Amino acid sequence: DAKTTQPPSMDCAEGRAANLPCNHSTISGNEYVYWYRQIHSQGPQYIIHGLKNNETNEMASLIITEDRKSSTLILPHATLRDTAVYYCIVRFRTGTASKLTFGTGTRLQVTL
Amino acid sequence: NAGVTQTPKFQVLKTGQSMTLQCAQDMNHEYMSWYRQDPGMGLRLIHYSVGAGITDQGEVPNGYNVSRSTTEDFPLRLLSAAPSQTSVYFCASSYSIRGASTDTQYFGPGTRLTVL
Numbered sequence A: 001d002a003k004t005t006q007p008p009s010m011d012c013a014e015g016r017a018a019n020l021p022c023n024h025s026t027i028s029g030n031e032y033v034y035w036y037r038q039i040h041s042q043g044p045q046y047i048i049h050g051l052k053n054n055e056t057n058e059m060a061s062l063i064i065t066e067d068r069k070s071s072t073l074i075l076p077h078a079t080l081r082d083t084a085v086y087y088c089i090v091r092f093r094t095g096t097a098s099k100l101t102f103g104t105g106t107r108l109q110v111t112l
Numbered sequence B: 001n002a003g004v005t006q007t008p009k010f011q012v013l014k015t016g017q018s019m020t021l022q023c024a025q026d027m028n029h030e031y032m033s034w035y036r037q038d039p040g041m042g043l044r045l046i047h048y049s050v051g052a053g054i055t056d057q058g059e060v061p062n063g064y065n066v067s068r069s070t071t072e073d074f075p076l077r078l079l080s081a082a083p084s085q086t087s088v089y090f091c092a093s094s095y096s097i098r099g100a101s102t103d104t105q106y107f108g109p110g111t112r113l114t115v116l
Helices: none
Strands: A009-013 A017-022 A031-038 A045-052 A061-064 A070-075 A084-092 A106-111 B004-007 B010-013 B021-023 B032-038 B043-051 B054-057 B064-066 B076-080 B085-093 B111-115
Touching: A009 A017, A017 A031, A017 A084, A017 A106, A031 A061, A045 A061, A045 A070, A045 B111, B004 B085, B010 B021, B021 B032, B021 B085, B043 B064
Parallel strands: A009 A106, B010 B111
Antiparallel strands: A017 A070, A031 A045, A031 A084, A061 A070, A084 A106, B004 B021, B021 B076, B032 B043, B032 B085, B043 B054, B064 B076, B085 B111
């Protein structure tokens, strides 16, 4: 699976959009980009995933660059409950030993 | 649905003791896995299972055993606990396609284990 690079921490004011970047320059053509988050002391929570096209669901939007070497997770209206560590993961959708390789992620702090 | 449940929430062991961490899911997921998370680090895969009766090793399997007798349950056994196994343990489950986990893994709340 391709390696990802994320900033260690970011701040965002409540009500504003939080834009979390991720670099994955070695991504291959059939690897997906996944985002999970982990709120303090809880188990990780799936947010969104995509391959080439931008994706949106009730939680967030995922913007993937045309060359697929980077992506951005957007939380459109961040709240205090969005304070968490956000993990960007690149992996094949299927494989004989599929697993999630979590890096150290980005610690997002949402403030009043 | 209860989702993925784990027991106990907290556990303190002495070096050399054995114990079993329980994990259960009620979503009829085929794929289940165990991760450990150490301070300041991401999750590391210990063992996983693609269905009842089938298990395999992850990145850090030493010191842990698993079995999968039913679809619902995937216990993790520590045969002889060591201080290096002090960690937070997460169980996860998902649908599988051709033996591989699909898009969304559902995680349990975790078990916080301290080995003295």
